Amino acid sequence: GNSVTQMEGPVTLSEEAFLTINCTYTATGYPSLFWYVQYPGEGLQLLLKATKADDKGSNKGFEATYRKETTSFHLEKGSVQVSDSAVYFCALNTGTASKLTFGTGTRLQVTL
Amino acid sequence: KAGVTQTPRYLIKTRGQQVTLSCSPISGHRSVSWYQQTPGQGLQFLFEYFSETQRNKGNFPGRFSGRQFSNSRSEMNVSTLELGDSALYLCASSLGVGTVGNTIYFGEGSWLTVV
Numbered sequence: 001g002n003s004v005t006q007m008e009g010p011v012t013l014s015e016e017a018f019l020t021i022n023c024t025y026t027a028t029g030y031p032s033l034f035w036y037v038q039y040p041g042e043g044l045q046l047l048l049k050a051t052k053a054d055d056k057g058s059n060k061g062f063e064a065t066y067r068k069e070t071t072s073f074h075l076e077k078g079s080v081q082v083s084d085s086a087v088y089f090c091a092l093n094t095g096t097a098s099k100l101t102f103g104t105g106t107r108l109q110v111t112l
Numbered sequence: 113k114a115g116v117t118q119t120p121r122y123l124i125k126t127r128g129q130q131v132t133l134s135c136s137p138i139s140g141h142r143s144v145s146w147y148q149q150t151p152g153q154g155l156q157f158l159f160e161y162f163s164e165t166q167r168n169k170g171n172f173p174g175r176f177s178g179r180q181f182s183n184s185r186s187e188m189n190v191s192t193l194e195l196g197d198s199a200l201y202l203c204a205s206s207l208g209v210g211t212v213g214n215t216i217y218f219g220e221g222s223w224l225t226v227v
Contacts, residue, residue, distance in 0.1 A: 036218070043116075043202055044218040089155065098145045098206045098216050099168045102155040 002027045004090050006103035013080055013110050021075040021106045023064075023090035031092040033057075033066055033073040034100070038087045047075075047088070080110045114139065116205050116219035124225045130191040133222045135203030137184050143167075143208025144186040145216070146178060149200040158201075161186055162208045190224075198226045 007022040025031065032051040036044040048057030053068035062077045073090060090103040117136040125131050137144050145160035145168075157170040161180035178188040184205075190197055200221045206214040 034216070043118075043220040044204075046215060046217065049215065093216070097168055098143045098160050098162075098204060098208055098214065099157050099170075100145075100147075100155075100204075100216060101157070104154050 002031065002092060002094065002101040004092055004101055004103035006088075006090050006106050009087075009105070009107040011106060011108050013108070015082055015110055015112055016079045017110075019075070019077040019080045019084075019108065021088055021090075021108070023073045023075065023103060025071050025073065025090075025092050027071075027092055027094060027101075029094045031094045033064070034091045034093075035062070035064055035073070035075050036089045036091060036102075038089065038105070040086075044089065080108070082110045082112060084108060085110045116203055116217055118201075118203050118219040118222050120222060121220065122223045122225075124227060125193050126227055127193055127195060129193050130189060131193060131224060132187055132189045133201055133203075133224075135186045135188075135205075135219060137186070137203075137205030138217055141205040141207055141217075142184055143206045143214075144180055144184060145204045145206075146186070146188050147202040147204065148172075149202060149221070150198075155202075158188065193226045195226050197224065199224060 003026045034049045035047040048059045050057040050066035056065045087105045089105045091100045143162045146158040160168040164180045180186045202221045203219045206216045
C-alpha cells in the first residue's frame with residue numbers, strides 16, 4: 001500500500017534560518033505529491049504540489065522537488081519567518097481519485 | 113470563488129448520539145472526500161464521493177457513513193458516538209476527473225467533541 005514518512009518534529013528555527021523538512025514515500029504506480037500546511041485551529045491549505053518526476057513545486061518561498069530515484073519530496077525554504085510557524089503535512093495520491101495518504105505532520109516553530 | 117464550506121464548525125455531542133456534518137465543495141468540483149484528524153492517529157481518509165457514488169472508503173466502522181447529493185454537496189453521519197470519535201473532520205473537494213494529480217482543497221473543518 002501507499003505510505004508517507006516525515007521527519008519527526010517539532011522543528012525549532014530562528015527567523016531567517018534555512019528550513020528542510022524531509023519526506024519520503026512508498027507508492028504503487030506514479031503518485032502525485034503534495035505539501036499542505038495547517039495553522040492553529042484551521043483546516044489544511046495546499047502549499048505546493050508536483051505530479052511527475054523532477055517536477056519542482058513552489059509557492060510563497062517554499063520549494064520541493066519530486067525525486068523518483070530516492071522516492072523523496074523534501075520541503076525547503078531559504079529564510080523562514082515567524083508567520084511560517086505551523087504544521088506541515090506531506091501527502092500523495094494516485095490516479096484521478098481524491099484519496100490522499102498523509103504523513104504524520106511536522107510542527108515548525110520559528111522564533112525571533 | 114468560494115472555498116470548501118463546512119458546517120457546523122464546532123459541536124458537542126453526548127456518547128450514543130448521532131451527528132451529521134455538511135460540506136459544500138468548490139463550485140464545479142464533483143469529488144468530495146472526508147478525513148478524520150486526531151492527535152493520536154493523524155489524518156485518516158474516511159471516504160470519497162464522486163457524482164453521488166462512493167468511490168473509495170477508508171478503514172472505519174459502519175457507524176461512519178456519507179452521501180453526496182446531485183449538486184455535489186455532501187454529508188457525513190456518525191451514529192452511536194463514542195468518546196474516540198472526538199476529532200476534527202475535514203472535507204475536501206476536487207474536480208475528480210481528468211488530469212492525474214487533481215488539486216485537492218480542504219475546508220476549515222468541523223470540530224466534534226463527544227462527552
